[in-house]
Amino acid sequence: MVLLTVSPEVALADEPVKIRAWELPTQQIITIRAWLKDEKGKLFYSRAFYRSDDEGKVDLEHTPATGGDFCGVHPMGLFWALKSMTPFFKLIKRDVMGSPFEIHLEVYCHLEMNVIPECSPEASACLRRWYVAPGVxxxxxxxxxxxxxxxxxxxxxxxxxxxxxxxxxxxxxxxxxxxxxxxxxxxxxxxxxxxxxxxxxxxxxxxxxxxxxxxxxxxxxxxxxxxxxxxxxxxxxxxxxxxxxxxxxxxxxxxxxxxxxxxxxxxxxxxxxxxxxxxxxxxxxxxxxxxxxxxxxxxxxxxxxxxxxxxxxxxxxxxxxxxxxxxxxxxxxxxxxxxxxxxxxxxxxxxxxxxxxxxxxxxxxxxxxxxxxxxxxxxxxxxxxxxxxxxxxxxxxxxxxxxxxxxxxxxxxxxxxxxx
CATH class of the missing domain: 3.40.50.1820 (Alpha/Beta hydrolase fold, catalytic domain)
Incomplete structure (x- = not known):
């Protein structure tokens, strides 16, 4: 079974996270997709393609993206590349106290070219990005x-x-x-x-x-x-x-x-x-x-x-x-x-x-x-x-x-x- 983890799962919005997938087919091109909806229900998404190693692992701190929204080793690239399905719409957090942005991550064991995939992901994870620390x-x-x-x-x-x-x-x-x-x-x-x-x-x-x-x-x-x-x-x-x-x-x-x-x-x-x-x-x-x-x-x-x-x-x-x-x-x-x-x-x-x-x-x-x-x-x-x-x-x-x-x-x- 393919596994996907993000650490930490809860963090401030300006803090980096670690994203890893494993139990993948070895030397396989995979797709990792990120998406969220803002308070207005607007969908933002990004995706990048990676090749798993000989142990069936992809670690965004070390594995370069071969394509998608960017190339190279960029651990936070999926966050950087988030863009709106609605043309010219900027992502802005409005309710900073009441809720975080919930960013969903998905793994597909193939080259997923569709903006909205037609099949279910092999693995998924969710992280919460807060714009305010506890006690503020x-x-x-x-x-x-x-x-x-x-x-x-x-x-x-x-x-x-x-x-x-x-x-x-x-x-x-x-x-x-x-x-x-x-x-x-x-x-x-x-x-x-x-x-x-x-x-x-x-x-x-x-x-x-x-x-x-x-x-x-x-x-x-x-x-x-x-x-x-x-x-x-x-x-x-x-x-x-x-x-x-x-x-x-x-x-x-x-x-x-x-x-x-x-x-x-x-x-x-x-x-x-x-x-x-x-x-x-x-x-x-x-x-x-x-x-x-x-x-x-x-x-x-x-x-x-x-x-x-x-x-x-x-x-x-x-x-x-x-x-x-x-x-x-x-x-x-x-x-x-x-x-x-x-x-x-x-x-x-x-x-x-x-x-x-x-x-x-x-x-x-x-x-x-x-x-x-x-x-x-x-x-x-x-x-x-x-x-x-x-x-x-x-x-x-x-x-x-x-x-x-x-x-x-x-x-x-x-x-x-x-x-x-």
Whole structure:
């Protein structure tokens, strides 16, 4: 009887697992298939082909995939390659507290080419991928104008606080904040558009709102008052950089594939008005499948007419880490990071760092997250191309997550009193 095991069967979503099959026919091409359904009932699947060894074993830590969704030795490749049966649909965990993702693994002792196999598998297993560790608390936040969700690790603290920001999908995304809390941070998943009574678009950005959010987090009794960290991706990275540039409470900042100037909308902060660089929508390129490439839509901040819109990164109180994929097809993220770092150095700021990942695209998410090269976003009319290459991108996610945690952990002060 063919056997299939996965270990551990229950784990955090950013933790690797071991997958092994044995009692297989020797030197036989087999198929291992993975699938799950999200909270909306959408099916995601992946598959890879392997050749069993002389003992009838396949161990994903050592056995190379001969084909399928990828080739080579990639123990988490089946997770990386999960894709939706529904075109342009991105896998997002919404209910992080109530349930895990249940990923089903199946073994077929032949080359299974069908997306939905017509026969039963020879063996199967199921694992549960949680986005929150035991003991983490989830607190809904509606404090003045501030709306979001606060995740607190178990214990009394004080914990290092992080404001977590996303971009094109708007609304409230919690999966990264819940994982941050699982690693010891007090993480505020902050909504700022397309949520409840917040603005439906980002035509104008009031930095006072984000200042209120940092003060709410910093004043929480379980959060260190010595300063907070900010983590932003895509449009959220632009917001994070604005916060770092103007808010002295920000002690450390991580920007993932974003712009470095007010882009497409105005940033307001009291009497300060930073006009946005107009989008050049006429530079959108469409593909044969109807998706679009917006790489050239965001204007160049170094042009004379745009320089006043650049964010004064040199004013940031703490270090800034740019994480960029060099195959990002949404923004010219590497170029933007380089000109911002050059500006900082020109003004004597030395703690601005760039980590560029060859082959990585736009959505650098926690480890083991599926690769998403193209998807729809609620705030965008057509599917967007995000870029990247499967293996390179997912390896970059492992490295970038470690660098994110390290920068935040090493640079956010941990103090009970307001000493910032």
């Amino acid at each position: 608390q989830r607190v809904q936040v509606k404090e003045g104008r501030v709306q979001g969700t606060l995740f607190l690790p178990p214990g009394e603290g004080p914990f290092q606080g992080v404001v977590d920001l996303f971009g094109p999908y708007g609304a409230l995304q919690e999966f990264r904040s819940s994982l941050l809390a699982s690693h010891g941070f007090a993480a505020l998943a902050l909504a700022y558009f397309v949520y409840e009574d917040l603005p439906k678009t980002t035509n104008s950005l009031d930095l006072k709102y984000f200042e209120e959010a940092t003060e709410f987090l910093r004043n929480h009794p379980k959060v260190s008052r010595g300063g907070i960290g900010v983590l932003g991706a895509s449009k959220g990275a632009e917001v994070a950089l604005a916060m770092a540039s103007y808010l002295p409470q920000v002690a450390a900042t991580v920007c993932i594939n974003g712009t470095v100037a007010a882009s497409g909308y105005t940033i307001n902060y009291g009497d300060l008005v930073l006009s946005g660089i107009p989008y050049e929508a006429e530079k959108v390129l469409f593909t044969h499948n109807g998706s679009c490439n917006a790489f050239h839509v965001v204007g160049d901040p170094t042009k004379t007419e745009n320089q006043a819109s650049m964010l004064p990164v040199e004013k940031a109180k703490g270090p800034i880490l740019y994480l960029v994929g060099d195959k990002d097809e949404s923004y010219d993220s590497l170029y933007f990071a380089k000109i911002s770092a050059a500006r900082a150095e020109k003004h004597g700021k030395k703690d601005v760092y760039i980590e560029s990942f060859p082959g990585a695209g736009h959505f650098l998410e926690p480890p083991c997250s599926p690769f998403c090269p193209v998807s729809r976003a609620p705030s965008i009319a057509v599917p967007m191309i995000w870029g990247g290459e499967l293996i390179a991108h997912c390896r970059a996610q492992e490295l970038s997550w470690t660098k994110t945690l390290d920068l935040l952990r090493n640079n956010i002060p941990c103090a009970r009193d307001n000493t910032f």
